Structures are given as C-alpha cells and as structure tokens.
Amino acid sequence: MDRDNKVSITVIRRLPKYYRYLGDLLRKGINRISSQQLSKMTGFTASQIRQDLNNFGGFGQQGYGYNVDELYTQLGKILGLDKSYNAVIAGAGNLGQAVANYKGFEDAGFKVLSLFDKNPKLIGLKIRDIEIRDVDEMGDYIRRNNVEIGIITTPKENAQDIAEIYMKSGIKAIWNFAPADLKVSDEIVIENVHLNESLFTLSYFLNNKSDYSRD
Ligand code: NAI
Numbered sequence: 001m002d003r004d005n006k007v008s009i010t011v012i013r014r015l016p017k018y019y020r021y022l023g024d025l026l027r028k029g030i031n032r033i034s035s036q037q038l039s040k041m042t043g044f045t046a047s048q049i050r051q052d053l054n055n056f057g058g059f060g061q062q063g064y065g066y067n068v069d070e071l072y073t074q075l076g077k078i079l080g081l082d083k084s085y086n087a088v089i090a091g092a093g094n095l096g097q098a099v100a101n102y103k104g105f106e107d108a109g110f111k112v113l114s115l116f117d118k119n120p121k122l123i124g125l126k127i128r129d130i131e132i133r134d135v136d137e138m139g140d141y142i143r144r145n146n147v148e149i150g151i152i153t154t155p156k157e158n159a160q161d162i163a164e165i166y167m168k169s170g171i172k173a174i175w176n177f178a179p180a181d182l183k184v185s186d187e188i189v190i191e192n193v194h195l196n197e198s199l200f201t202l203s204y205f206l207n208n209k210s211d212y213s214r215d
Contacts, residue, residue, distance in 0.1 A: 022072040034065035084109040086147045090162040091154030092117040092132045100127040142169040149173045156180040
C-alpha cells in the first residue's frame with residue numbers, strides 16, 4: 001500500500017459511504033461489483049471511485065470489478081474499524097443520552113463506558129446499562145479505563161473545559177457536538193459534528209435547486 005503521500009481529506013470523507021454500501025451489498029449476498037455499479041449506488045462517478053480506492057492500492061481488477069468482501073474488509077481496516085475503542089460522553093442531556101442509547105456505535109466497535117454530568121439529578125442514572133457519573137470523577141475514570149475517545153455533548157460554554165479534562169487525562173480523539181471551536185493540542189484528533197450546518201446546507205439547496213448535485 002502506497003501511503004507515502006497524504007490522502008486528501010475529501011477522499012477520506014467518502015470512505016465511510018463506500019463502506020456502508022459495501023456492507024449492504026454483503027448482507028444481500030452480492031460479492032462482486034463494478035465501479036459503474038458502485039457509481040450508481042453512491043452518486044460518485046466511476047472514475048472518482050477508482051481514483052479514491054487507488055490511493056490505498058487499488059483493489060479492483062480490470063474486467064472483474066471489485067470483490068465486495070475483500071474491499072469491505074480492507075476499507076474497514078483503513079478506517080480502523082477492525083479494532084474496538086472505549087469512549088466516554090461528557091454531558092448526559094438530550095443529545096448525550098441519545099448517543100449513549102444508540103447501540104449501533106457499540107456494534108461498530110465504539111463502546112461508551114460511561115456518561116458524565118454535573119447535574120446531581122442525573123448522576124447514578126443509567127442509559128441502557130451505561131451509568132451517568134459525576135464529571136468530577138471523569139479524569140480518573142478515563143485514566144483507569146483505557147478510554148481513547150471523548151465525546152462532548154455539553155452546552156458550548158462548558159465544552160472547552162471538558163476538552164481540557166480530556167487532554168489532561170490522555171484522551172486521543174474528541175468527537176465534539178457542541179457548537180464551539182475548541183482549542184486542543186496537536187496530538188489530539190478532533191471531529192466536529194454540526195447538524196445545524198447540514199440543515200442550513202439543505203435549506204440552501206431547497207432554495208437554490210439548480211446548484212444541487214449529489215456528490
Ligand atoms: P441538554 O441541556 O439537554 O444537555 C446538556 C447537559 O450537559 C446537561 O445535562 C448539563 O447538566 C450538562 N453539563 C453542563 N455543563 C457540564 C459540565 N461542565 N460537565 C458535565 N456536564 C455538563 O442539551 P442538549 O440538547 O443535549 O445539547 C447538548 C449540546 O449539544 C449543546 O452544546 C447543543 O448545542 C449541542 N447540539 C449539537 C447538535 C449537533 O448537531 N452537533 C445537535 C443538538 C445539540
């Protein structure tokens with residue numbers, strides 16, 4: 001695999017979509033697919049797909065297409081989905097509870113070990129089997145339980161404080177839902193999820209249909 005050159009972020013952001021479609025194909029028992037067929041499913045052009053996958057060594061064969069099982073497994077490895085990760089959630093309100101409630105993350109290898117909050121009324125409650133603990137205990141808990149991913153679902157005013165606790169206690173990656181631009185050290189990877197931005201983009205296309213494309 002040629003990994004000397006950095007793969008562009010736009011390519012990386014398409015990989016989860018390929019992975020999802022390949023998983024659907026596997027579940028339907030389809031084990032071979034051409035880039036043209038993948039193009040129809042994903043909305044990306046066939047040459048785009050070939051180029052994207054070539055970044056990682058090009059899994060297809062001329063005249064055959066792609067072996068779905070093999071490509072799915074390889075993409076899973078590239079995305080780091082062949083491992084499992086421990087995560088915690090800071091902020092056990094509406095969104096924090098919803099994230100904890102979704103078993104799909106755990107099925108994909110991302111296990112939420114605990115939620116943390118500062119509201120005494122929430123501390124001690126459980127979401128599925130996941131306990132809500134006092135945020136004051138969060139640093140210690142992270143250090144003792146090999147937690148790599150910290151999720152932030154507190155109000156934006158508290159998000160930087162949570163990020164500081166995460167950094168001090170050895171968290172490696174932050175999945176941030178708070179609408180705040182967090183300052184974190186270079187060793188930490190951070191991914192911001194802003195449903196609002198997606199909604200506002202939808203609104204733009206609703207009002208400017210001629211600009212719309214599925215790519
Ligand atoms: P919420 O008010 O239901 O929950 C926030 C929770 O954080 C509360 O339980 C509160 O006690 C707790 N909290 C506050 N300060 C804390 C601290 N220092 N340590 C630990 N816990 C603390 O709010 P909701 O609706 O769940 O939203 C949470 C966050 O997610 C907000 O920042 C909101 O803007 C954001 N949000 C983001 C979305 C997105 O697309 N990224 C979508 C919806 C909400």
